[in-house]
Amino acid sequence: MARKRLNRIAFQGEPGANSHLAARDAYPNMEAMACATFEDALAAVKTGKARFAMIPIENSVAGRVADIHHLLPHSGLYIVAEHFEPIRHQLLALPRAKLTGLKTVHSHIMALGQCRKAIAALKLKPVTEADTAGAARHVREAGDPTQGAIASKLAAEIYGLRIAKKNIEDAAHNTTRFVVLAAKPVRPKASDGPVLTTFVFRVRNVPAALYKAMGGFATNGVNMTKLESYQLEGSFNATMFYADIEGHPSERPVKLAMEELGFFTSQVTVLGTYPASPFRAKLKA
Structure with missing residues (x-):
């Protein structure tokens, strides 16, 4: 029974949702598990009912998925993979x-x-x-x-x-990026190929803190593929930032950039280091 539970991948929505389709496409040998809410999908992994959770984080047309940035840092889970699913309505x-x-x-x-x-x-x-x-x-x-x-x-x-x-979507490029969450982090080697590191942080309340926090990535040549802000606990003064960077924490440029980030932040939480999807290579082509 335990082995069967571990071979499940949880998703939010009813059977047949785009998240279900993404789970099936990315992990065809796993049993897809429908959950009513994002919290339920994360809890399924936390309690051992599922091995992974397939969670949408952004769409090329609609932008970021609401609430996800708030849920991930407190889920106790780690991003272990990403998946890009073309959306065909x-x-x-x-x-x-x-x-x-x-x-x-x-x-x-x-x-x-x-x-x-x-x-x-x-x-x-x-x-x-x-x-x-x-x-x-x-x-x-x-x-x-x-x-x-x-x-x-x-x-x-x-x-x-x-x-x-068939395929009645207005934009042919309509694609959703999903992150795959697990109870334990993966530990890819820097030599294994392109990887991403995802983290959230909160800057100190000093002038130009964000500018200075980001400076280390620029000076060390670390590419930041995503940076988004979101309000914390309903406050207009407490702002958190979500970031994706290309690179492994063991690589010297990333290590130096993260050290500099630490000087100008009051909180940094790494959500995972994981292989970059092959889909990214198509985007750069």
Whole structure:
């Protein structure tokens, strides 16, 4: 039983959600475990019910996923991998429903926003649901041939719907970056290939603290691929920063940059050092 639990990968959402699709694509030999909330998915790893959690962190169209930056530092888990999943939105309908007969389309508000052109062209009325897979389930249970859903191809398979119109997303580059979390950190070697290091930090309350904290990365030639700020505990004065850098902590430039960061921060928490996804090489090509 314990071995079976460890071969699970938790995700947030109903079966057929894009996070489910990402988990299946990245870890086809693992059992995907649906969780109602991000907190539940993280707790599944923490309690040993799952080995990994597949958590979306940002989307190329919509930007960062809300709440994740707040949850990761306090989860007690470590980022051990990243995965980029192309988002392909499908217009789903009941098996015998006609595309021309659809009047409403149900989905998560983000998916509806990412398919505005197709929705307008088909003259459909958008209806917001909790998530994309839940919208597909709703259409199946309602049995109304005038209702459609925007969801994944996996949701079509799970809920017995047909794809009335495929790949209706407005932006072809629509991609979500996921991080994979585990109870223990991975320890890749600097010689194993490109790696990323992710950390959160809080700067000291002194003039130009952020500028000085970032200076070490510039002077040591360490590429920072992501830097975002978020408010802490509802305060407009307590700001935390989330950062991704290219490099291994054992490498001298990274070590020097992190040391300099420490001089101008009151808190630094490393969330993980992990292999860079091969998808990044395509972005640079």
